Amino acid sequence: MAMALALAVALAVASLHAEAVWLDVPQSGTKCVSEEIQSNVVVLADYSIMFESHPYSHPTIAVKVTSPYGNTLHHSANATVGQFAFTTAEAGNYLACFWIDSAEKGSGVSVNLDWKIGIATKDWDAIAKKEKIEGVELELRKLEVAVQAIHQNLIYLKERLVIYSTSLWSIFCS
Incomplete structure (x- = not known):
């Protein structure tokens, strides 16, 4: 149980940070990324084609973001850069x-995706200016928000564990 709790805390902390990733989108086909997110969480993302591998052509991409129930949250075509933002309505x-949606497909493209979730979306510079805090007080505020997010993630994981173990119990007992 202690190992499971440590793993849950590690996963919760890992989900608090934002990371940019590069996706190699093939000339034909689709490249997708997914993230399991709780409900009522802010999501921000920026994406752009990396043109270093295409100095003379300018391919474009199409992007579609969907919710766990298949609702389209963002759709864009003929893009070289873009962004999307939403607050999750359901967990999942x-x-x-x-x-790639242009005629200039070539050998595929690299896309930079900067996907931020939850507290990683907060603009701490604006908060610091508005509330006139800095230094240790600002860092304590960031830690307080991180602890709240970890707590919410642990509650979510605990609920999922109960559902999962109940499902397993019903399978083994039937």
Whole structure:
């Protein structure tokens, strides 16, 4: 149980940070990324084609972001850069898919995706200016928000564990 709790805390902390990823989108086909997100969480993302591998051509991509129930949250075509933002309505896997939609497909493209979730979306510079805090007080505020997010993630994981173990119990007992 202690190991499971430590793993849950590690996963919760890992989900508090934002990371940019590069996706290699093939000339034909789709590249998707997904993230399991709780309900009522802010999501912000920026994406752009990396043109270093295409100095003379300018391919474009299409992007579609869907909720766990298949609702389209963002759709864009003929894009070289873009962004999306939403607050999750339900918990589950949110999916962002990218594909080349221009005639200039070449050998595929690289897409930079900067996907931020939850507290990683906060503009701490603006908060610091508005509330006139800095230094240790600002860092304590960030830690307080992180602890609240970890607590919410642990509650969510505990609920999922109860549902999962109940499902397993009903399978083994039937």
